[in-house]
Amino acid sequence: MTNTPLQERLNWRYATKKMDPSKTVPEDKVAQIVEAVQLAPTSSGTQPFELFVISNPEVRAEIRKVAWDQTPITDGSHLLVFAAWDNYSEARIDAVVADMTGARGEIPKLNAYYENLKQMYLPRDADVNFDHAARQAYIALGFAMMAAAELEVDCTPMEGFEPDKVDDILGLKERGLRSVVILPLGYREAGADWLLPMKKVRKPLAEMVTRVD
């Protein structure tokens, strides 16, 4: 049985533990990965996060220090930092509606929808809203990793860092953002990565999937 292109790609990718510092991801591939983040869907189309694309070696070295010294941060050529909104606000939601109206024209149903959204989101605790925004960033993280695999670019999703310190390094607090997950991009160093020869471990479908037919 031959694998489909999708299966090939899903099995090719892995959380690269050692990247080759001599290789650089070409900018046109970085742009395609960034575009996947831009085009990823989000709840009510709010896109409640921003993306930092860091090639600067000094800034990446600073981030590595507060991220358990994980080498792909500096051995890769680019680091993506997903930074979610610290809260929903009237201004942020109004800007979403303005963008939609600009693109699609005035739609009364749409205005009513977002007025209702404000009634629901704005009274909630900031942490609840931040968690909701962070989930949307994780959809985009998934899109970025799938895009990277298609382009044969390696990446390493990381939650193992001190968010407050990354926020300080990038000046996120002042912008109402909080770092949630980071993703170095680069190329695997075959022969130097302990994880690469290991079998991919996933729960069997029988454990993870329930059919209701």
Add this chain to the structure above:
Amino acid sequence: MTNTPLQERLNWRYATKKMDPSKTVPEDKVAQIVEAVQLAPTSSGTQPFELFVISNPEVRAEIRKVAWDQTPITDGSHLLVFAAWDNYSEARIDAVVADMTGARGEIPKLNAYYENLKQMYLPRDADVNFDHAARQAYIALGFAMMAAAELEVDCTPMEGFEPDKVDDILGLKERGLRSVVILPLGYREAGADWLLPMKKVRKPLAEMVTRVD
């Protein structure tokens, strides 16, 4: 300028608002989408969620009633329900380690890593752990949507439902699970979907992306 296959796919997909009830997603495509969920990466490889694949029309009709009556739930042919662990537990993490050891052999460093993980996760509030597990499900949601687009299957990511009621319908509480997001699969009904002819609205890169070079 021609689009890359990735760009074609990212622009082809949209949150389908009207699906054609006469069309059924073939089981081999459903299987490939489910496999993308299975192979999606998760924090420390815990895969802290389960997937329900529901073709049963009565069960989908029940869910539609507690999901703002959104028609793709029943007009599509399959409904995916992502249900995250309600908490991390010693047994759940030990099972992950057992799976890894089964596949890769005994690795002392790995045991130490997961002992440390337990020290970190188990004292936390259940809600903190559930939120963390839910984020992992959102990565898999992203993988499922990218896979669907590649297979030219439509889907509609939905948070608009009453999670407690979906949990009741599927008996999730007893299994230590909580529904976080649902995804009908099916085929767009061109001509009947108000969203299809609308321009896709996304933030311009200049607003959403900061380069640090």
